[in-house]
Amino acid sequence: xxxxxxxxxxxxxxLGISFQKNRxxxxxxxxKARKMMLNLLPDILSIMILVGLSxxxxxxxxxxxxxxxxSGIVGVILATILGSVALIPSFIxxxxxxxxxxxxxxxxxxxVLMSTxxxxxxxxxxxxxxxFGSRFAYARNGAGIVMSLLFAVLVWGVWK
Amino acid sequence: xxxxxxxxxxxxxxxxxxxxxxxxQKVGWQAVELTWSSIQNMLFxxxxxxxxxxxxxxxxxxxxxxxxxxxxxxxxxxxxCLLLGGIAAGPLYVAFPIALLLLEKGASxxxxxxxxxxxxxxxxxxxIYEWTSFGLTFTLLHIGFGLLFYYWxxxxxxxxxxxxxxxxxxKA
Numbered sequence: 001x002x003x004x005x006x007x008x009x010x011x012x013x014x015l016g017i018s019f020q021k022n023r024x025x026x027x028x029x030x031x032k033a034r035k036m037m038l039n040l041l042p043d044i045l046s047i048m049i050l051v052g053l054s055x056x057x058x059x060x061x062x063x064x065x066x067x068x069x070x071s072g073i074v075g076v077i078l079a080t081i082l083g084s085v086a087l088i089p090s091f092i093x094x095x096x097x098x099x100x101x102x103x104x105x106x107x108x109x110x111x112v113l114m115s116t117x118x119x120x121x122x123x124x125x126x127x128x129x130x131x132f133g134s135r136f137a138y139a140r141n142g143a144g145i146v147m148s149l150l151f152a153v154l155v156w157g158v159w160k
Numbered sequence: 161x162x163x164x165x166x167x168x169x170x171x172x173x174x175x176x177x178x179x180x181x182x183x184x185q186k187v188g189w190q191a192v193e194l195t196w197s198s199i200q201n202m203l204f205x206x207x208x209x210x211x212x213x214x215x216x217x218x219x220x221x222x223x224x225x226x227x228x229x230x231x232x233x234x235x236x237x238x239x240x241c242l243l244l245g246g247i248a249a250g251p252l253y254v255a256f257p258i259a260l261l262l263l264e265k266g267a268s269x270x271x272x273x274x275x276x277x278x279x280x281x282x283x284x285x286x287x288i289y290e291w292t293s294f295g296l297t298f299t300l301l302h303i304g305f306g307l308l309f310y311y312w313x314x315x316x317x318x319x320x321x322x323x324x325x326x327x328x329x330x331k332a
Contacts, residue, residue, distance in 0.1 A: 003285070004204025011208035011215075018215055029214035036210050036257050042166045044202060044253060049173040052195030053180070056187050089198065090251060090286045098293040115302070119280035124253055131256045132326050139317070140276065147309045154305060155298070 043127045047087060050123050054086040060096060064103035067113065075109040076152055080145060083116030085123065093117050107159055108152040115148035205250040213261050222266050229267035237271045238311075245278025255279045269321055270314035277310020 018026040063082065067075040088096065097114045101107065120141050121128070128137040164171075177195070181188025229237045248255065259272050282303045291299045 004201075004208075007205065007208040007212075011211040014215055015211060018219065022218075025218040026215075029218045030211065031214075032217055033207070033210040033214035036213065037207060040206070040253070040257070042170055044206070045167075045199070046170045046173055047253065048198045048202060049170070049177055049191075049195050051198045052191040052193075053173075053177070055194045056191035089201070090283065091289055094286065094289040094293040111298075111302075115281075115306075118286075119252075119277075121252060127253055128256060131260050136317075136321055136326055139320070140273070143309075143313050144280070147306065147313075150309070151302060151305055154301060158297070158301065 051087045060099040064100045064105045067105050067109035069106040079109045079113040083113040084120040088117050108156040111155040112148045112152040115151050119144035226266040229271045231268050241271050241275040245275050246284050248279050248283050269318040273314035273317045274310050281306030
């Protein structure tokens, strides 16, 4: 919330300076911002509803049961799928990971879950495809999964 | 008509949300509340960021941006990615329009991929949560490995994709 207020203040301040220097440029900037907002809005509202559903259905105890300490490779795969599909705001990801760990989740599995939650978004793919084209979007998400799995292997190596 | 098509998926999800609430009031209401709070969060972040993107578009010349983030950007480009992605607030979908603008202004794919990588692994506000929840070793391992990985991925993607190819596909 605070960062939002700061962002609004910065945006308004810079808009003011821009307006003093060049009105037509400022107007074009606002038109572009509005256009982007209207383009993104339908997808983003869908994303918001999916976030609500993810967070209310995927409780920490449910996740811990699926990716427990002895869940092994299967747990890693389930964590990858869960993390790629679910949408959870990034500032909740790590506190949630900690709770899952305390409820009996395994560290490599939790690591892969958090990493995919942050970098892979199956549900945000439609937005990403619209912006970068589908080849790039699929490749970036695929790379995110690879990165998360390698990270889990690293965590496994360091803590076992 | 167009509006209904654009918002079709959203309306479907809304219907799903209503059905869930009908069958399980507790979980359903929780989902509604969480959805509402993430919409509020989105309204705090997205509009000012898009205004900043719009201003950047008008005031930063292509030549200047290319000097820092173009083919020959070097360390300056990396530094800018770290700054932009590191101080960032908000989910990944906020990063997409920023990345697109950088691409339009002539930034090379290498930096676009690295910027998105920094955004997904090393956002400063999130790093603080990671540190307090999982300790320093875990955090350093995650960030160090992530940054190396995405730097390398950027070099790889630069060979696989051309900016024109991506920009021509984008209709937003």
